[in-house]
Amino acid sequence: MKVRVHVSLKNGVLDPQGRAIHHALEGLGFSGVNDVRAGRLIELDVDDGVTDEALDEMCRKLLANMVIENYRIEKVAA
Amino acid sequence: MAFRSAVITFPGSNCDRDMAVALEQVSGTPAIRVWHGDADLPDGLDFIALPGGFSYGDYLRSGAMAARSPIMQAVIEAAGRGVPVLGVCNGFQVLTEAGLLPGALMRNASQNFVCRTVPLKVENNRSLFTSGYKAGQTVHIPVAHHDGNYFADEATLDRLEGEGRVAFRYAEPVNGSVRDIAGVLNEAGNVLGMMPHPERAIEPAHGGSDGRALFESALKGLVEA
Numbered sequence: 001m002k003v004r005v006h007v008s009l010k011n012g013v014l015d016p017q018g019r020a021i022h023h024a025l026e027g028l029g030f031s032g033v034n035d036v037r038a039g040r041l042i043e044l045d046v047d048d049g050v051t052d053e054a055l056d057e058m059c060r061k062l063l064a065n066m067v068i069e070n071y072r073i074e075k076v077a078a
Numbered sequence: 079m080a081f082r083s084a085v086i087t088f089p090g091s092n093c094d095r096d097m098a099v100a101l102e103q104v105s106g107t108p109a110i111r112v113w114h115g116d117a118d119l120p121d122g123l124d125f126i127a128l129p130g131g132f133s134y135g136d137y138l139r140s141g142a143m144a145a146r147s148p149i150m151q152a153v154i155e156a157a158g159r160g161v162p163v164l165g166v167c168n169g170f171q172v173l174t175e176a177g178l179l180p181g182a183l184m185r186n187a188s189q190n191f192v193c194r195t196v197p198l199k200v201e202n203n204r205s206l207f208t209s210g211y212k213a214g215q216t217v218h219i220p221v222a223h224h225d226g227n228y229f230a231d232e233a234t235l236d237r238l239e240g241e242g243r244v245a246f247r248y249a250e251p252v253n254g255s256v257r258d259i260a261g262v263l264n265e266a267g268n269v270l271g272m273m274p275h276p277e278r279a280i281e282p283a284h285g286g287s288d289g290r291a292l293f294e295s296a297l298k299g300l301v302e303a
Contacts (some may be wrong), residue, residue, distance in 0.1 A: 067182040
């Protein structure tokens with residue numbers, strides 16, 4: 001089973017990298033971009049028997065830092 | 079009584095030798111060097127230091143991988159027993175990732191690596207690590223980091239301030255840290271994490287020796303204990 005874990009910064013947490021990307025986009029002449037938030041995509045290939053609880057625990061224990069980040073688990077059809 | 083200290087080396091640590099030299103210079107006893115893959119710490123430690131560097135190449139998040147390495151379970155247990163633990167720079171990142179200290183260290187607000195000597199205000203001089211300073215004293219200690227932007231939610235920050243757990247504050251803008259926080263203590267006061275490098279300010283040849291009192295404080299605390 002393929003699993004995508006989307007890790008993003010929580011609302012209210014400043015994102016210096018997103019801001020730098022935003023500035024770079026403006027520098028390239030793209031207008032109308034209101035905000036940029038940068039995150040991380042982690043792709044896992046796991047056995048079908050791996051439970052949702054185990055995936056949640058992987059995210060909370062390692063893949064995301066719950067102080068500053070949220071995560072979303074997406075199961076991808078093989 | 080010999081001061082029994084340990085310096086943990088992770089793959090990618092690069093300030094471990096500086097830390098060991100500082101501990102030996104101040105205490106007169108060589109620090110024990112411990113590898114991250116070891117499951118156990120030496121017995122009877124008086125002090126554990128997590129050094130600066132780029133453990134595991136900062137993969138995933140700074141300090142994230144090191145915080146889950148075998149030796150950290152032993153460090154967490156030792157901290158729970160009251161053994162003093164100092165994390166500097168990457169060591170601070172490891173302590174937050176391991177849950178020994180609240181908050182997180184994010185990319186500097188400027189996006190730039192910052193490497194210079196900065197003024198720090200000693201906010202709490204009643205801790206094990208800071209008793210050798212005067213409250214409100216300004217000290218000058220080098221920083222060298224890319225991810226030193228301290229963040230915690232407002233409720234956590236208010237609690238840290240209320241409990242006197244902000245040990246050091248930047249006296250000028252450095253990295254965007256909330257409330258200019260440079261170093262924080264755990265609830266019991268035996269774990270300190272800080273981005274500035276006291277081990278790089280031990281003798282006049284370093285350009286300053288303001289970091290020395292931190293190690294002297296810990297040593298004095300041990301003798302008096």
